[in-house]
Amino acid sequence: MAKLSIRDLDLQHKHVFIRVDFNVPLTEDGSEITDDTRIKETLPTIEYALKHKAKVILASHLGRPKGKVNPRYSLRPVVDRLRVLLDHEIGDAFNVAFSPDCVGEIATEMSRQLESGQVLLLENLRFHAEEEANDPGFAKKLASLCEIYINDAFGSAHRAHASTEGITHFVKQSAAGLLMEKELSYLGKALEAPEKPFVAILGGAKVSDKIQVIDNLLGKVDALLIGGGMAYTFLKAKGQDVGKSLLEADKIETAKEAIAKAEAKGVRFLLPVDHKLADKFAADAKTQIFEGDGPFPADWMALDIGPKTIELFSDEIIGAKTIVWNGPMGVFEFPAFAAGTIGIAQAVADNATAVSIVGGGDSVSAVKQAGVADRITHISTGGGASLEFLEGKKLPGVEALSERT
Ligand SMILES: Nc1ncnc2c1ncn2[C@@H]1O[C@H](COP(=O)(O)OP(=O)(O)O)[C@@H](O)[C@H]1O
Numbered sequence: 001m002a003k004l005s006i007r008d009l010d011l012q013h014k015h016v017f018i019r020v021d022f023n024v025p026l027t028e029d030g031s032e033i034t035d036d037t038r039i040k041e042t043l044p045t046i047e048y049a050l051k052h053k054a055k056v057i058l059a060s061h062l063g064r065p066k067g068k069v070n071p072r073y074s075l076r077p078v079v080d081r082l083r084v085l086l087d088h089e090i091g092d093a094f095n096v097a098f099s100p101d102c103v104g105e106i107a108t109e110m111s112r113q114l115e116s117g118q119v120l121l122l123e124n125l126r127f128h129a130e131e132e133a134n135d136p137g138f139a140k141k142l143a144s145l146c147e148i149y150i151n152d153a154f155g156s157a158h159r160a161h162a163s164t165e166g167i168t169h170f171v172k173q174s175a176a177g178l179l180m181e182k183e184l185s186y187l188g189k190a191l192e193a194p195e196k197p198f199v200a201i202l203g204g205a206k207v208s209d210k211i212q213v214i215d216n217l218l219g220k221v222d223a224l225l226i227g228g229g230m231a232y233t234f235l236k237a238k239g240q241d242v243g244k245s246l247l248e249a250d251k252i253e254t255a256k257e258a259i260a261k262a263e264a265k266g267v268r269f270l271l272p273v274d275h276k277l278a279d280k281f282a283a284d285a286k287t288q289i290f291e292g293d294g295p296f297p298a299d300w301m302a303l304d305i306g307p308k309t310i311e312l313f314s315d316e317i318i319g320a321k322t323i324v325w326n327g328p329m330g331v332f333e334f335p336a337f338a339a340g341t342i343g344i345a346q347a348v349a350d351n352a353t354a355v356s357i358v359g360g361g362d363s364v365s366a367v368k369q370a371g372v373a374d375r376i377t378h379i380s381t382g383g384g385a386s387l388e389f390l391e392g393k394k395l396p397g398v399e400a401l402s403e404r405t
């Protein structure tokens with residue numbers, strides 16, 4: 001990689017701002033972390049900086065609070081977990097300070113008081129609309145906290161936001177963290193010339209974001225399996241009434257184009273053939289299995305793929321030599337709708353001859369919940385980011401870093 005690495009820099013006694021992706025899955029009320037993979041994966045970078053006597057400032061977004069302060073999306077639960085993890089790694093009673101705002105007087109004062117070898121975590125960057133708008137004034141405020149900027153947030157590297165892109169224009173040195181380097185290096189090698197058959201599995205809830213990558217994926221994969229919340233815009237595009245299922249009406253045209261392109265290119269394009277429907281979006285919803293391409297019963301929504309779809313997708317997965325998976329097959333956080341995601345996780349893990357890559361905050365959480373993570377070749381902290389990387393797009397969070405000269 002031609003980009004500067006944290007290992008190239010002299011960190012001693014400097015304020016080092018590390019952009020991390022602590023956008024971890026939480027319980028519904030936001031009070032507890034359900035999967036801390038993204039925190040654990042940044043520990044090598046944080047420990048490296050501490051060992052080299054940096055004053056470490058950590059910043060992240062959490063969820064999509066849309067530019068407003070919202071306690072539901074506070075990073076406070078992350079401070080507690082980080083303390084425990086660093087205690088365990090570094091020694092007892094390791095303190096992590098927490099600033100209730102990522103910019104302003106308190107953040108400035110707390111960062112000024114940091115000593116070498118100490119850590120400060122800033123509150124959710126997305127409590128300010130300027131973060132996602134990549135506002136230069138806001139980026140400058142973030143930059144004023146530090147002398148060195150490190151981006152270790154691979155999971156957010158596809159975003160050109162103030163803390164991932166803008167900030168680099170206001171600091172002298174911007175470098176990649178160890179997790180960022182590890183992800184780029186692994187994915188770069190694995191996806192340079194993937195062995196075929198190459199099967200991509202897409203699901204999850206970020207339909208409008210991720211439907212964009214399909215066009216480019218169709219030039220690379222032999223089969224594309226679409227489940228989860230992503231599937232219903234496609235089924236609607238094929239003329240099926242999907243009731244109250246997740247639907248992005250303004251992406252129906254994009255979906256139609258993708259279906260046509262897959263056909264023209266001879267890519268096998270699989271959609272669910274049965275579903276587990278719910279009468280409401282809740283863990284205790286009434287359920288029914290629905291099969292075929294007729295209209296869903298009115299007011300019901302699909303929250304999981306059905307057993308025939310698990311079988312159909314698994315048959316495709318068994319024969320693959322490279323598998324990339326992002327996005328759960330259903331609302332696996334509710335036990336009644338976890339079977340599809342767990343079934344696909346097992347099928348991916350059971351294919352011992354394929355290189356398998358599972359990416360995304362929620363997908364990784366699901367694979368761990370299914371107990372098969374150790375049989376996946378690479379667990380990536382990035383969902384959208386790994387898809388855009390696979391597409392061959394330049395990631396703005398990486399592009400913005402200083403060149404190694
Ligand atoms: N059929 C569905 N309807 C609504 N939400 C769904 C459905 N299937 C999956 N999801 C949700 O998608 C979310 C994860 O999507 P996403 O963030 O895109 O994945 P990842 O974090 O793995 O990249 C999960 O919280 C899951 O509940």
Ligand SMILES: O=C(OP(=O)(O)O)[C@H](O)COP(=O)(O)O
Nearest residue numbers: 021023155156360361382383384
């Ligand atoms: O969780 C994330 O992506 P993912 O759900 O695709 O894994 C990243 O933290 C990016 O979050 P965003 O999609 O709200 O910008």
Ligand SMILES: [Mg+2]
Nearest residue numbers: 360361362383
């Ligand atoms: Mg997610």
